[in-house]
Amino acid sequence: xxxxxxxxxxxxxxxxxxxxxxxxxxxxxxxxxxxxxxxxxxxxxxxxxxxxxxxxxxxxxxxxxxxxxxxxxxxxxxxxxxxxxxxxxxxxxxxxxxxxxxxxxxxxxxxxxxxxxxxxxxxxxxxxxxxxxxxxxxxxxxxxxxxxxxxxxxxxxxxxxxxxxxxxxxxxxxxxxxxxxxxxxxxxxxxxxxxxxxxxxxxxxxxxxxxxxxxxxxxxxxxxxxxxxxxxxxxxxxxxxxxxxxxxxxxxxxxxxxxxxxxxxxxxxxxxxxxxxxxxxxxxxxxxxxxxxxxxxxxxxxxxxxxxxxxxxxxxxxxxxxxxxxxxxxxxxxxxxxxxxxxxxxxxxxxxxxxxxxxxxxxxxxxxxxxxxxxxxxxxxxxxxxxxxxxxxxxxxxxxxxxxxxxxxxxxxxxxxxxxxxxxxxxxxxxxxxxxxxxxxxxxxxxxxxxxxxxxxxxxxxxx
Ligand code: ZN
Numbered sequence: 001x002x003x004x005x006x007x008x009x010x011x012x013x014x015x016x017x018x019x020x021x022x023x024x025x026x027x028x029x030x031x032x033x034x035x036x037x038x039x040x041x042x043x044x045x046x047x048x049x050x051x052x053x054x055x056x057x058x059x060x061x062x063x064x065x066x067x068x069x070x071x072x073x074x075x076x077x078x079x080x081x082x083x084x085x086x087x088x089x090x091x092x093x094x095x096x097x098x099x100x101x102x103x104x105x106x107x108x109x110x111x112x113x114x115x116x117x118x119x120x121x122x123x124x125x126x127x128x129x130x131x132x133x134x135x136x137x138x139x140x141x142x143x144x145x146x147x148x149x150x151x152x153x154x155x156x157x158x159x160x161x162x163x164x165x166x167x168x169x170x171x172x173x174x175x176x177x178x179x180x181x182x183x184x185x186x187x188x189x190x191x192x193x194x195x196x197x198x199x200x201x202x203x204x205x206x207x208x209x210x211x212x213x214x215x216x217x218x219x220x221x222x223x224x225x226x227x228x229x230x231x232x233x234x235x236x237x238x239x240x241x242x243x244x245x246x247x248x249x250x251x252x253x254x255x256x257x258x259x260x261x262x263x264x265x266x267x268x269x270x271x272x273x274x275x276x277x278x279x280x281x282x283x284x285x286x287x288x289x290x291x292x293x294x295x296x297x298x299x300x301x302x303x304x305x306x307x308x309x310x311x312x313x314x315x316x317x318x319x320x321x322x323x324x325x326x327x328x329x330x331x332x333x334x335x336x337x338x339x340x341x342x343x344x345x346x347x348x349x350x351x352x353x354x355x356x357x358x359x360x361x362x363x364x365x366x367x368x369x370x371x372x373x374x375x376x377x378x379x380x381x382x383x384x385x386x387x388x389x390x391x392x393x394x395x396x397x398x399x400x401x402x403x404x405x406x407x408x409x410x411x412x413x414x415x416x417x418x419x420x421x422x423x424x425x426x427x428x429x430x431x432x433x434x435x436x437x438x439x440x441x442x443x444x445x446x447x448x449x450x451x452x453x454x455x456x457x458x459x460x461x462x463x464x
Contacts, residue, residue: 086121088338090114090175091144095127095137096153098199101179103150105312109321110148110177110330113362117331117344130154138163145338146173149180152200155187165189169300173337177330178310181265182227193304195272195297196265198227207267212240212277212290219269226266230285232258232311234356235278237293237325244275244296245342246305246332255356256293257323262308263287271298294329296336303340305333317360324350324357324364348395349388357384364388371409375418377425386425407437414441420450427451431458438462 092110094103107124114120125139135157141147141164156164168174176194184190185200196210203226208219235256239247256278263280264287276294280286297304309326312318320326328350332342349364351357359365365373365388373385389406396402410426418426423445430438431454439462445455 083115083118083121086115086119088120088146088335089144090120090122090146090148090334090338091139091141092122092124092148092150093127093139094124094150096130096151098152098179098182101152102312102314105316105318106177106310106321107150109312109318109362110150110310113321113327113330114148114334116363117335119335119344127151127153127156141167141172142170144172146175146334148175148177148334149183150177152179152183155184161187161189168193168302168304171301171303173334173339174299174302174304175330175334175337176304176306178260178262178308181262181306181308192268192270193297193299193302194267194306195269195295195304196226196267196292196306198262198265202226202266204266207269209264209266210269210272210274210292211263211287212274212292217274224264226264227262228264228280228287229260229262230280230282230287232260232313232320233281233284234258235261235293235309236353237276237278238290239276241273241275244273246294246296246329246336247275248342249346250328250350251352253353254325254351255353256309256325257319257356257358259309259320259323259326260311261286261291261293263289263291265292265308272296273298294333296333303337305337307333319358322358322360322362324359327359327362348392357388367392367409371413374422374425375413375416377422378419379421390429403433404437407434410434411438411441414438414445420448423448423451424454427454427458431461434458434462436462 092107094107097103111122111124114122123144125137127137128134130153132154134154137156138160147164147167155161174193181194181197182199183197185197185202185206191197191206197206204221204223206226208221209224209226210217210219212218235258236253237256238253239250241247242252261278261280273296274292274294275296276292277290278293280289280291282288291308293308295306297306307326307329309320309323310330311320313320324347328347332344335342335344347364349357364370365385370385370388370392374389377383377386389409393403393406396406407430410430413426414423414430427442427445430442434442439459442455442459442462446452448455
């Protein structure tokens with residue numbers, strides 16, 4: 001129903017768009033995305049002009065700064081392979097996986113996604129190969145704040161299972177990523193921890209189907225197998241628990257990159273909180289239901305975060321896991337599972353319902369790299385980087401110093417060897433919120449016949 005609403009809204013957007021003036025850059029009608037960007041920048045400009053310097057910072061900001069000071073952590077620093085002073089210790093368990101997945105692809109990615117935050121230090125415990133002597137596999141779970149399961153294979157020794165159950169009951173943290181909810185179909189405690197699982201012979205004996213319908217959770221006893229996914233298509237993720245620390249502050253819906261959207265999962269589903277669902281469309285082979293995609297489970301004193309996303313195809317590239325929505329929810333889910341709270345900042349570039357965002361290096365580009373990418377922009381390319389710059393400005397502190405910094409960046413692009421299409425885009429932005437500081441660069445650009453019209457447009461806007 002929600003998807004349908006969005007599609008209907010898209011149609012009305014198109015109708016509205018057809019009434020808008022021509023896009024001076026492309027000579028076409030202004031697209032939905034451009035319209036949103038213009039709106040965003042315009043509202044930001046309004047705020048920027050009226051900005052009131054606050055002398056008192058908010059309690060939240062104060063607590064965040066205090067925490068960072070005490071822990072010595074930056075929420076989003078550059079990647080550090082060691083993170084020696086990281087405050088959260090994570091252990092990834094891998095070693096065997098079913099034929100559809102490959103832990104040698106997923107484990108390094110999960111490790112990188114966690115370590116890039118600067119707050120996690122990640123170790124890996126690898127089991128013997130399938131059919132090997134498992135009796136030696138005895139990781140010391142209690143040394144870690146969160147255990148990431150990247151495993152579907154032979155049973156662990158009873159002693160290891162018991163120590164994991166004990167660890168969780170006493171307040172451990174656990175992360176379940178995609179096909180790790182296929183593992184251990186016959187281990188009752190594991191199935192309680194993951195809440196819902198699929199495949200490996202799971203059916204009605206393992207619990208109910210759980211999904212979302214008309215604003216509430218439905219538990220269904222229908223006889224049938226557990227585990228299904230349709231074609232890998234972009235997925236609209238919709239928040240159902242707005243107050244949960246993992247999702248608090250994120251958009252209420254966003255697009256996830258093409259991925260296997262698990263559905264028809266079954267399980268005990270005890271003490272489970274569904275944070276987000278996604279509609280699995282029958283037209284692309286799905287279940288026709290709003291399937292739980294991000295959920296948490298309370299197991300004893302322990303906390304579990306389960307994401308059904310994160311499939312990998314062969315050797316990649318693995319856009320399913322390079323997706324900003326996957327990365328940020330995994331980082332926040334891991335922090336919550338480990339500590340019960342989330343202190344990480346939300347990147348300005350987090351996507352919304354209009355499209356998914358890929359971070360090839362698992363984090364937003366630095367401003368320097370973003371500018372480099374924008375300088376190469378040609379009409380018809382993805383506008384992802386242009387949007388990223390706009391969002392970064394809009395979601396900044398909007399202080400005069402910050403606005404001045406971004407205006408200098410834009411002037412720098414105009415004065416560089418950037419493509420004419422990049423310069424035209426910048427002219428359009430400066431026309432919306434530039435100051436007299438950019439006038440000399442715009443005047444100079446009037447001699448470029450491809451850009452002169454847009455440069456004049458910007459000058460007119462600024463001088464008015
Ligand atoms: Zn998969």
